Amino acid sequence: MxxxxxxxxxxxxxxxxxxxxxxxxxxxxxxxxxxxxxxxxxxxxxxxxxxxxxxxxxxxxxxxxxxxxxxxxxxxxxxxxxxxxxxxxxxxxxxxxxxxxxxxxxxxxxxxxxxxxxxxxxxxxxxxxxxxxxxxxxxxxxxxxxxxxxxxxxxxPAITVDEKNALNLTYISYFGSAFSVFFTLISFILYICLHQRRPEKAHGIHIQLAGAMLCLHLAFLLCSLLLWYHPEIGDGALCKPLGLILHWSLLATFSWMALEGFHLYLLLVRVFNIYVRRYVLKISLFGWGFPTLVVAVCGIADIYGKYTLNITGASNQNSPGQICWIRNHMPHSLIANYVTSVAYPCLVILYNGTMLGMVVCQLWRLRRADYGLEGSGSWKMLHKERLSRLWKDSVTVLGLSCVLGLPWALAGLTYITYISTEGIYVFTIFNALQGFLLFLWCLAVRSKSKSEINSSVRDQSSQKMIDTSL
Missing domain, CATH: 2.60.220.50 (Chondroitinase Ac; Chain A, domain 3)
Structure with missing residues (x-):
């Protein structure tokens, strides 16, 4: 010494x-x-x-x-x-x-x-x-x-939580996904009814997104619950097709979110010149074809199987941190996981975030033009009208954020930065409620469609076109 x-x-x-x-x-x-x-x-x-x-x-x-x-x-x-x-x-x-x-x-x-x-x-x-x-x-x-x-x-580099928090997050995910399955199914049916009443491209895209999201939540519940109650499945052949289905559902959901952003771009930028022959059929080739191609390649590479999260304090092998997904502890599986489950969603979120920014700017310009033209009426009535429009615009932006998948941006923080346990809770709750948020957006679209049908006066201004499109 x-x-x-x-x-x-x-x-x-x-x-x-x-x-x-x-x-x-x-x-x-x-x-x-x-x-x-x-x-x-x-x-x-x-x-x-x-x-x-x-x-x-x-x-x-x-x-x-x-x-x-x-x-x-x-x-x-x-x-x-x-x-x-x-x-x-x-x-x-x-x-x-x-x-x-x-x-x-x-x-x-x-x-x-x-x-x-x-x-x-x-x-x-x-x-x-x-x-x-x-x-x-x-x-x-x-x-x-x-x-x-x-x-x-x-x-x-993996997410590490203790067993107590892992159980809490698991229960939130399971109940939230079951909640989302119920409301996403209702949204899916409502969109079909809307599309039959008024065939529009936007309704067709919403139907595809609701279908992909429904598959995602059902696949998540199936893959995680089966492995939790029957851990021997993780070592068998059944876990591979389950992981493939879950991966395909996730890619399909993000693909249709990207197509929602693309359609929004057409409405905002091209506005009148948006006719494309067999438009929904063509974008469906990407929305469903791209995920199918990716999982086919991954399936040939044999990367699907049991994925295990790092949980501190796990007392037995029957822990909640297991799911049929892309296997970890394999170099090519790790690359596939980051490219398809991290890089691709980040690109979609970045693109859709840009589209949402364009929507906000467009709404801001329209409202400024409205305020410049409004010269009649009392100040109190004018202020009340502005607050009403501000509230509607805020709901529009929040609804679009859900449809475009922007709450998933919280997931990127778990990979690129340090995130606290509270941050993981926020991400889990937001994504557990995405089916319910989609349902609220569907109600808003349905209410808007009814008001347009019952309206005897058709305003063809750019403001009306933007409101109708959103």
Whole structure:
């Protein structure tokens, strides 16, 4: 210890048990409460404290993860922070030990873990997140743990949640998808009735989108519930076609969302010159043909099977973090997953977001023109009319956001940035309600169609055309 007294990565001191300790080790910071020193004191008059940094290569992973263990990608900067005090084992602290790990690459996500020895092999173990909470302030990982041990930040590109939150998110997804199936089915029937009453291209596209979304929610419930209650399916041949159907449904949903954005572009930019022979049939070749081509190639590559999420604290193999999807832990499966399930939806969302921006600008120009022409009536009536139009325009924008799939943009945050557990809850709730939001949009379209049929005066201005199209 004398030889390492000037080592910046090593700290040794003797402390009294009634004081808090703050130690800086390299890029790391450690705060130890006095309660931890009191618990570790034993019969000694003071407490010997050691804080140091060692390389993660000294830790040998066991052949199988222990209970509540986390499957690692790699340890942040290969650094393990050791915090040891006194002679007694310190655990179940009411006031946690706080450790700060400096983050060099702010695009990484991580979870705080400690080294848990294996019950089978004394020389091996695994990283576990039990008793540790992870916070992120934009530049640093802040770990709050209720014990003293060997600590590190496990960097993993997959989404990592604990078992309690995973169960909550699973129940939200299941009930929300069942909710969406009911309302999407009603929307599908209503759109068919609208299309029979007034054959319009927009109604035909809405029918296709509702059908694709209905397939998506049904496939999700089928693939996840079957694997949850019958985990042996994941190792059998049935999981492959189920994963293919779910993948096809997701691609079809995004394809029709992209076509909704394309049709909106025609209405906004070309306006009058939008006649295309067999228009719906031609775009259907892309809406249904592109997903079919992609899943055919993926099926030949044999990438479908059981997908497992990283869930900290999972107590058994029958966990909610499994689904029939694109298999993980395979290089070509990972590439296919990111290209078809991340890159393609991001392009669709970016395109549709641009279309929505054009709608907002067009509505803004129309309203400004209206306000310039309105010179009669009292100020109170004029203000009330403006508020009414503002409310209708806001509902229009929100409804279009749902139809164009923009709430899915929240999913991109789970891949490209750090996202908190609360953010995952927001994404899950938004997408669990997409069938209900589509139903509300269908009611708005139906109400608009009725008002146009009953109206005896047909306004052919650009404003009327935009309102009708939306």
């Amino acid at each position: 004398r030889g390492r007294s000037h080592d910046p990565n090593f700290h040794y001191s003797r402390r009294t048990s009634d004081q808090e300790v703050n130690v800086a080790i390299g890029n790391h910071r450690v705060h130890i409460p006095s309660s931890a020193l009191k618990m570790s004191q034993g019969h000694e008059s003071d407490v010997r404290l050691v804080v140091t940094v060692i390389n993660s290569t000294f830790f040998e992973q066991g052949p199988k993860p222990t209970e509540a263990a986390v499957k690692p990608s790699f340890i942040l900067d290969t650094s393990v922070l050791v915090v040891k005090a006194g002679t007694q084992h310190v655990k179940n602290l009411t006031e946690p030990v706080k450790l700060l790990f400096k983050l060099q690459n702010q695009k990484l996500r991580g979870v705080c873990v400690f080294w848990k020895d294996s019950d089978v092999d004394e020389e091996a173990g695994n990283w576990s997140a039990d008793g540790c909470n992870t916070d992120y302030n934009g530049t640093d990982f802040i770990c709050s743990c209720n014990h003293l041990s060997f600590f590190a930040v496990l960097v993993n």
